[in-house]
Amino acid sequence: MTFPVPTLPVPPVSVVGLGQLGGSLAAALAAAGRPVTGWDVDPAARDAAAARGVSITTVLTGVVVIAVPLPDLGSALAGLDLDPDATVTDVASIKGPVVAELTGVHGDRFVGGHPMCGTERSGYEATDPALFRGARWAVCLEPGTDLRRWLRVAEVAVAVGAEVVPVTAAEHDEAVAAVSAVPHLLAAALAAAAGQAGPLTLGMGAGSFTDGTRVIASDPAFVTALVTGNPATADALDRVRAQLDRPWAELVAAGHAVRTATRGRRPVRVPLDRAALLALGRAGGAVTRRLAAFVEGWVPDSPVARG
Numbered sequence: 060m061t062f063p064v065p066t067l068p069v070p071p072v073s074v075v076g077l078g079q080l081g082g083s084l085a086a087a088l089a090a091a092g093r094p095v096t097g098w099d100v101d102p103a104a105r106d107a108a109a110a111r112g113v114s115i116t117t118v119l120t121g122v123v124v125i126a127v128p129l130p131d132l133g134s135a136l137a138g139l140d141l142d143p144d145a146t147v148t149d150v151a152s153i154k155g156p157v158v159a160e161l162t163g164v165h166g167d168r169f170v171g172g173h174p175m176c177g178t179e180r181s182g183y184e185a186t187d188p189a190l191f192r193g194a195r196w197a198v199c200l201e202p203g204t205d206l207r208r209w210l211r212v213a214e215v216a217v218a219v220g221a222e223v224v225p226v227t228a229a230e231h232d233e234a235v236a237a238v239s240a241v242p243h244l245l246a247a248a249l250a251a252a253a254g255q256a257g258p259l260t261l262g263m264g265a266g267s268f269t270d271g272t273r274v275i276a277s278d279p280a281f282v283t284a285l286v287t288g289n290p291a292t293a294d295a296l297d298r299v300r301a302q303l304d305r306p307w308a309e310l311v312a313a314g315h316a317v318r319t320a321t322r323g324r325r326p327v328r329v330p331l332d333r334a335a336l337l338a339l340g341r342a343g344g345a346v347t348r349r350l351a352a353f354v355e356g357w358v359p360d361s362p363v364a365r366g
């Protein structure tokens with residue numbers, strides 16, 4: 060016998076900043092038939108979003124997603140008409156400093172977020188409604204986070220096909236320093252060293268060079284903000300430097316083992332409780348669906364091998 064899954068009312072979403080991330084989110088929600096409004100300082104970005112079914116307005120209600128470049132986060136809602144009951148979130152690539160700043164402005168209405176997706180392109184021309192499908196989306200659970208608001212933000216992420224990772228801002232920054240900030244720096248170093256070596260070297264660059272340097276084609280202002288703004292970048296880079304001091308055969312074997320390990324998934328039900336949700340995130344799992352008193356998600360089958 061099957062029981063109907065209780066359906067929960069979904070709030071409207073207002074997206075401020077309709078570039079790659081915000082334009083993609085607004086377009087994905089509109090395509091899913093969700094009420095979504097948007098605002099951008101650039102009229103061309105507003106027109107592009109409107110053409111994808113997004114209502115353009117400065118009135119912000121429901122879940123308000125700030126998707127502007129990092130330096131503009133604190134001022135992005137100034138002059139806009141923010142509903143006092145709205146839940147405010149963001150998509151910025153660093154969380155500790157952003158959660159501190161925006162909690163100072165919005166109090167417990169703010170819940171930090173960061174979708175782990177995006178390309179080296181930027182602006183509304185880079186809009187892709189499929190951007191979030193299958194991506195992890197970190198949603199911050201700080202000691203003072205209102206769990207009902209956390210769920211509202213998580214629900215928006217799930218609605219566009221993402222899987223939600225419950226995490227503290229500090230844990231987020233440590234993890235993202237290793238898998239995003241440091242790769243951007245290594246890509247820059249690879250590209251700069253090949254550039255110094257000269258045109259023959261650059262002309263020979265193929266798969267491994269192209270893949271290893273792709274991300275440094277991103278907007279330099281964006282990359283600089285994400286590597287310098289993350290308080291954990293320096294330590295994460297030191298850990299990579301230490302790896303490079305290992306005997307090369309040993310290093311290659313350790314990296315290969317991590318990259319090629321197959322990780323199955325085991326479905327789990329987790330109660331709507333901060334400690335239980337954070338434990339799911341720490342285990343490498345993610346939330347895929349909300350039920351009445353539980354979330355459904357998965358954890359890896361076996362612990363990740365550490366090299």
Ligand SMILES: NC(=O)c1ccc[n+]([C@@H]2O[C@H](COP(=O)([O-])OP(=O)(O)OC[C@H]3O[C@@H](n4cnc5c(N)ncnc54)[C@H](O)[C@@H]3O)[C@@H](O)[C@H]2O)c1
Pocket residue numbers: 075076077078079080081098099100101104126127128129131134135150151152153173174175176177178179180181182183185281
């Ligand atoms: N690019 C990525 O790969 C990526 C991935 C995950 C998260 N992020 C985060 O997403 C956020 C946005 O990045 P993006 O790549 O979408 O940038 P983007 O440059 O593609 O888009 C930013 C948009 O914000 C608009 N904007 C700027 N100031 C504004 C303001 N005050 N009010 C309204 N609109 C304003 C711009 O006109 C532009 O359309 C950043 O916080 C970034 O850290 C980016």
